[in-house]
Amino acid sequence: MRRHPSFLPSAVRRIFELPPSTARVARELSDEMRIHIDMRVDELRALGMSEPDARAEALRRFGDGDEFHAYAARRAAKRARMHRIGEWFSEWRQDLRFALRLFRKHAQLTLLVVFTLALGIGANTAIFSVVHRLLIAPLPYRDGDRIVMLSMKGREHGYSAPSGDAVNVWRTRAHSLETIAAVRVDYIMVQTPGERDSIAASITSNYLRMLGIPPVIGRDFTPEDERPGSPRVAMISYGLWQRVYGGRPDVLGKPIAVSGRTDNPHIIVGVAPPAIGLPISYNPPGSKWREATPSIWIPTSLDSLAEGYTYAKLRAGASAAQASKELQGILDSVPPRSSGTRDAPAALTCCARAVRPQDMLDPRETRTVEVLFVAVAVLLLIACANVANLLLARAWTRRREFAVRIALGAGRGRLTRLVLTESVLLALAGGVLGVALAWGILHAVVAVRPPALENLDSVRVEPTVLLWCVAVSVFTGLLFGSAPALLSIAASAGDVLKSESRASSGDRHARRIRSALIVAEIAMSLVLLVGAGLLVRSFVALQHTPLGFDPHGLASVQVIFHRGPRQQVPEKQKAVLGRLRAIPGVTDAAIGVMPGEAFGVAGERLVSEPDATGQSRSVVASGVTFMSPTYFRVARMSLWQGRVPDVETEVSAVMGPGPIPSPTEIVVNRSLAEGLWPHESAIGKRIHSAAEHGDGLSSTVVGVVEDTRMPGPRPALDAEIYRPPVPIQTPFVVRTTIAPADLKAALSHAVLEADPGNIVYRITIGDTYLRDAMAPTRFAMALLVTFSGVALLLSAVGLYGVISYAVTQRTREIGIRLALGAAPRSVTSLVVRSGMNLTVAGVALGVVTAVGGTRVLGGMLYGVRPGDPTTFTAIVALVVAIALTACYVPARRAAHIDPTEALRAE
């Protein structure tokens, strides 16, 4: 066989080889068939056969010719199709290789783009995960979004429990509710083999089923278990099972003595899953009233759980708002006796509500999360603007590359694919890095979370959130990354090649877009920075708040006395006080609370006795503190006027049942004194509660104490009352030099020494308490400062990029100026001025936006107003300084351009 002469390597030959069109492949096949037949005819004729006979024989030997033709056509079509797909892949591989080569060549630019995108995506993914956990899906149950708490919302004050009657009518009539279940945490002692002080809770038998979580082992409660007289059964918590029973399955059937009833114990029938708890509480996490985690769950009927929490599962499709409306409607239609709560006045219980967990969040916390969400969205916008700027500049420098490709016959489609491949690669790289960043940011957020956002501890990068963020970023990446490139492809090839690099109209257009993006970036950064600055000032102001007491070295311990007659309580109080004082390192102890944690009837209206002109004033008390005579000394509060009543316990007052009567002598704080008696001394004046009348029930003010307050944004100082203690469960405070780490153990030990039946309910350490009070502001400040700092950095990089690109483009012009004798300094100022024009525009836009925008921070601020001129001035100065630096670097480079080099270039 001889081949066609071919001196070219096969790779080169392949370029000139025609692609296998369907027609060509089919033609080759029929050629082959024809040649084959001719060869056989030749041979048969050589054997002496006649031409027609030979041909007939050859055709017969070939088989079904028509069938072969059809086969040939099919094969040709298939070959062409395969070839096209192969070609597409090989081109795509080329594009990919080209893109990667380009990224390697411009490694700095590529890293900058990827990292910028990653910052935007990472911050958004992290904060959106937070929003998701706190505001969108707070309950970790299957139908968690359908679990609500049934409650009465007061007109003046928070929420209260609905009456048993109300729950009963709702149970029979409300269509928006699927199930009603209830729980009550009973602070009763449960003895287990290894632990005392386990706390029990009573739940309705359908509690776990409503939450949609089955027991870990054993059985769930049945309605029979609720009935009085049926065998006493209990479920234990997963924690108790692990701690006390070592996670062994033979715990089922074991007895457990609730409230010391060893003679008639409950039988453990199941282990509750770890996710069980109180899905929604009136008390935010971290507050002193937050319920302790129960270890034992006992089935009880709904009727006997009226003073606990009542939850409901909404029917699928019903909203909490609809349910609230229906519940109130039902109450309106029944006689007043059965509506509202049992004892509370109407002002406290106006409206029935189906409460979701997110409704119980402090509005300030919710606002913080919303502000952060907006901040990271702005950050992403800035990141995108930067990426767009960088790629816009590159696309413009690549015009010539594209023009050459088009001139050499590359189709627009092919170029578009090339550009899209690059953009998607960049966006994906940014996405991958962003997820890693999000993970880190989320950890940092959880580490600085305020106590009330306890829910955040279980936050993770939600897959749905992640998907959403990556999709958004890829989309924005595409939009910002490819639009400029596609535009320059569309620009006609010849035009670009002819016009060299001199500013064309398209060039001016691109510059305008880049300038607008930078102005917007600077403006957005400024808004974020002003917000961050206001929070920093709030935090500083908080730290300097006069507290009116000394939290350092102060601790409070709340004790629950073992059940017994009230008459024994003063003795128990005295015993605990004695033991607390005996702790080495404790200098003093008293009955009383950590200031700010006041206890008692909040919202009570107090009325002063009519003065000489017959007028009386009133204030709403925010709290009543029961205190023993040494309380002010222990808390280091200063008595402004008068004296402290020398009463250890008002035993006489409370021996009978019913409400606690007013004491004879009280101390009030300065706010209350100045509110009721603005022009005269409060000492010796008498006040009474608006709900009570008659002379016998009023109290005499014997002392006025300076106000105490916790660092935290509160609208006004509160009126507080301090009165001698009564024989009920009381908190104690101690002044100590013991390190906070060892304090809890020492205090618990002393309380139990006084009476083994005592339960230590809660210990508050002054330093922690102070830190927690500032936590919401610290949290918002830390995150906003970080995000706005990143925003400023990105804007500076963007500005730097724009200015240095402009310098590069104007190299020749600057060279001419320098050649004609311009001073280098005038060139520097020319360049800096062009950057400053953008900065001034951005700052102006930013200030206007910030004046309006920072108003949303209102409730989060303390000691500073949203429009604070000092903050604005400082931030504007900061932004201008950073912008100057960003412009100065390329400006200096411009001044050092060598005129001869610049003129020779291109």
Place this chain on the structure above:
Amino acid sequence: MARDTNDLLHGTLDLLVLKAVSREPIHGYGISKWIEQRTNDTLEIVDSALYKALHRLEDGGAIAAEWGVSDKNRRARYYSITPRGRQMLRAEVATWKRYVAAVTGVLGTA
């Protein structure tokens, strides 16, 4: 009788074609002639089936094809074996021998 032999051949046509191609580049007609000669004209191959076998092998990467010029100065498509085809051939021949041995063994005892 010839017909039955052809049927038997059909399943092993690929193997024969591969063998024919393995020696040197050869065109379709050459392969047909070669097989006829080697079998003393006992096997008469339907030419269209031969080409389909060639294409199958080509798609499978066992053989490659290229246009060339024959000894008689005629343009023809030449087929040659690839390294992969050589491997296939070795494996197929071994399988075939085992198969024949097994069948012969069975028929011998009958």
